[in-house]
Amino acid sequence: MELYMTAEDEAFRDEVRAFLRENLNEDVIRRSNTGMHPPNEDDRRWWNRMLAEKGWAASHWPAEYGGTGWSHVQHHIFELECRLAGAPELRWQGLRLIGPVLYTFGSEAQKSRYLPPILKGEEMWAQGFSEPGAGSDLASLKTSAVIDGDDYIINGQKLWTTEGQYCEQGFFLVRTENSDRPQKGISMIIIDMKSPGVTVRQIPMINGEGSTCEVFLDNVRVPRENLIGEPGSAWVYAKFLLSNERTSSADIHKARADLERIRNIAAHELKDGKPLLGDAGFRRKLAALRIEVDALEWSVLRVMHEAPSRHPISACASVLKIRGSSLQQKLTELMVEALGQRSLRVYRRDEAYAQPDGNPLWPAYTPGVTADLMYLRSCTIYGGAMEVQKNIIAKLAFGF
Ligand SMILES: Cc1cc2nc3c(=O)[nH]c(=O)nc-3n(C[C@H](O)[C@H](O)[C@H](O)COP(=O)(O)OP(=O)(O)OC[C@H]3O[C@@H](n4cnc5c(N)ncnc54)[C@H](O)[C@@H]3O)c2cc1C
Known part of the structure; x- marks a missing residue:
């Protein structure tokens, strides 16, 4: 390589x-x-x-x-x-998650109907996997899809659906048959989010935003042709998709941009009348994070390089997910530290989005920093909780 x-x-x-x-x-x-x-x-x-x-x-x-x-x-x-x-x-749900599932496992009709609008940004996608009683233990999901003529009738509730309020389409895991093995009998189906019986409700988050949703499915009628791949076999597709999600969760590009954001804040914020960036203690912390970002970047590139020759569901995706998500938390913590007292105001991005504040107390680099710190407490949970990733590594890499 x-x-x-x-x-x-x-x-x-x-x-x-x-x-x-x-x-x-x-x-x-x-x-x-x-x-x-x-x-x-x-x-x-x-x-x-x-x-x-x-x-x-x-x-x-x-x-x-x-x-x-x-x-x-x-x-x-x-x-x-x-x-x-x-x-x-x-939006990565379309481009990174369902797009690859569709061109790998979808029918020709699904490829020609759904891939072009994803490519052009005309249709946004929601990921409907988790439920109130099925997160880490995803196989215990209860949302049901029952055949009625040429359609499925779908009933159930999904939870934590990221930015579901903006989406035209969703890919959902549903139970099409009961089996003694919970992973068996789960199917993946495409639901038009504007279908009668679909209700999307935003969940207020700790940072004042509503970036995740509850999705209620109440007798939603979906054509049978919207089922992806074989009925009851979605566990394979879900694992393929989650592996891609976890590799993306390393988000190395955001980490690099965050380092620059921290440098910019520290160049403007003062400590004892001098730029914080010149402070030896602060520089040590920034350098330590830079080394971690470098190491992760090389690991991501190595995994990307080897991916075609490996089974996609590998312990590597979980390792990258763990390293990347904990690094995102550390980066936003240092960003907040650099911002000092200005971080005490949870300056949401929607406040600054329409036009700049112009108030010297809140320079252009202030909005969103504290909001992201709060949001990113959840990045060691979404895409699969940290402890569950460690279980996967123990099983796949060490055979426990
Ligand atoms: C901000 C955010 C966005 C999300 N976006 C989406 C989305 O778009 N679509 C979607 O489908 N889902 C989404 N999720 C859901 C996410 O995938 C789940 O939250 C996650 O899988 C954990 O499930 P849970 O919340 O039910 O926690 P639980 O499964 O109840 O787990 C609670 C805690 O118990 C521990 N635990 C659970 N099982 C084990 C085990 N076997 N061994 C050791 N420890 C264990 C974990 O550490 C975990 O933190 C999102 C979640 C968040 C927070």
């Missing part, structure tokens, strides 16, 4: 940078830099369209479905440059 940039990679990076310079504007960058979960979808959809026009929206998909055929290093360069430039973060 070659991880160093070749002259070709350098030229590619210049091309990406030129594209970002030409197409991003200051308002979009300012809004993106307020952190995670924008209060509306406009920038993301617009950016998805821009990238689709360029042929770069789903860079990691196979070329026949609109991917680019880039090398792993080029993907990495692209995502990193987008983050560093302040491009809106694309």
Whole structure:
């Protein structure tokens, strides 16, 4: 594996940078830099369209479905440059989660109906796996799908559905048959989120936002052709999808951008009348995190490089998930530390989103920092709790 940039990679990076310079504007960058979960979808959809026009929206998909055929290093360069430039973060549920499931396991009709709108940012997707009684123990899910003529009738409740309020489509795990093995009899089905009987209710979060939802399914009628793959076999597809989710959870590009954000805050905030960035104690902490980010970046690249030759459900995805999520928490903790007293106001991004505050007490780097710190307490839970990942590693890597 070659991880160093070749002259070709350098030229590619210049091309990406030129594209970002030409197409991003200051308002979009300012809004993106307020952190995670924008209060509306406009920038993301617009950016998805821009990238689709360029042929770069789903860079990691196979070329026949609109991917680019880039090398792993080029993907990495692209995502990193987008983050560093302040491009809106694309919705990953469609591009990263269900897209690959559809082109790997879906029918031809599903591929041609659903992949193009994902690629162009025209349809956003919700992930309907977890339920009130089924999180870590996902196989105990109860939402049922019963055949009625050409349709399934679906009843149940999903929980923690990220940004479900914005979505046109959802991929849901449902029980189509009861079996003595709980993993058997679970199917994956596509539900149009505007179908009669679907109710989406936002859950107020500790940071004042409502980025996750409850989804109630009450006699929802769904065509049988919306079932993905074989009935009762979704455990295989779900594990494939969750492995991709966990690898993405390492979010190395966000980690790199966070390091820059911390540097920027510390360059402006003062300690004893001097920039905090010059303080030896603070610099030590920043350097320690930088080393952790470097180490994770190399690990992610190594796993990406080896992925085609490995079974996708490997302990590696869980290792990256554990390292990446705990690193995200450490980075936001140091960001809050750099912000000092200004972090005491939970300055939500929606307050700063429409226009800059202009108040010198709350510089442009303030909004979203404390809100993200609070939100990211949950990143060692979503995508599979930390303890459960450790169980997976123990089983797959050490055979316990
Ligand atoms: C912000 C956020 C966004 C989310 N987005 C989505 C989404 O879009 N779609 C979706 O389907 N789900 C989503 N989830 C749900 C997420 O996947 C679950 O929260 C997660 O799987 C844990 O399930 P649980 O919350 O039911 O906790 P539980 O399963 O009840 O676990 C509680 C605690 O018990 C411990 N525990 C459980 N089982 C074991 C075990 N076997 N060994 C050791 N310890 C154990 C874990 O440490 C865990 O923290 C989201 C969650 C959050 C917090």
